[in-house]
Amino acid sequence: MSTARLIxxxxxxxxxxxACMATLQAxxxxxxxxxxxxxxxxxxDFDSSALAVLLGCRREAExxxxxxxxxxxxxxxxxxALLYGVSELLVESA
Structure with missing residues (x-):
């Protein structure tokens, strides 16, 4: 299985x-x-918007x-992610 790699x-x-979320979701x-x-x-350099982008990508993939x-x-x-209570939705892979 091949994997798409996004950065x-x-x-x-x-x-x-x-704009970042739209690009990643596309x-x-x-x-x-x-x-x-x-x-x-x-x-x-990021703020809580980074979490929103990652969650949006998660929804798109699902x-x-x-x-x-x-x-x-x-x-x-x-x-x-811990502070906002979303760490369980954004689990890192090894």
Whole structure:
């Protein structure tokens, strides 16, 4: 099984979150792969909008019955997910 690999930008804040989510969701939708991996290793400047983007991608993948995996979350993003109570929805893959 092949995997589509998507990478979050370094800066993901309220101002660019909608555009980022639209782009990622289109990539998920248009990918012929049944598995999608989102890497967050480059993410350095972000706010809670990053969580909204990841949750939106999760919903998109689920609606298409695709497997979505998350990789390389910065520690601050993990903390933010815990704070907002969504960490169980954004589980990182090994």
């Amino acid at each position: 979050l930008p370094a800066d993901l804040r309220h101002g660019n979150a909608a 990539q998920i939708r248009n990918s012929p792969d049944s598995e999608v991996e989102i890497e967050a290793g480059q993410l350095t 609606s298409l019955t695709k497997t979505l995996k998350f990789k390389q979350f910065p520690a601050k993003l993990r903390e933010l």
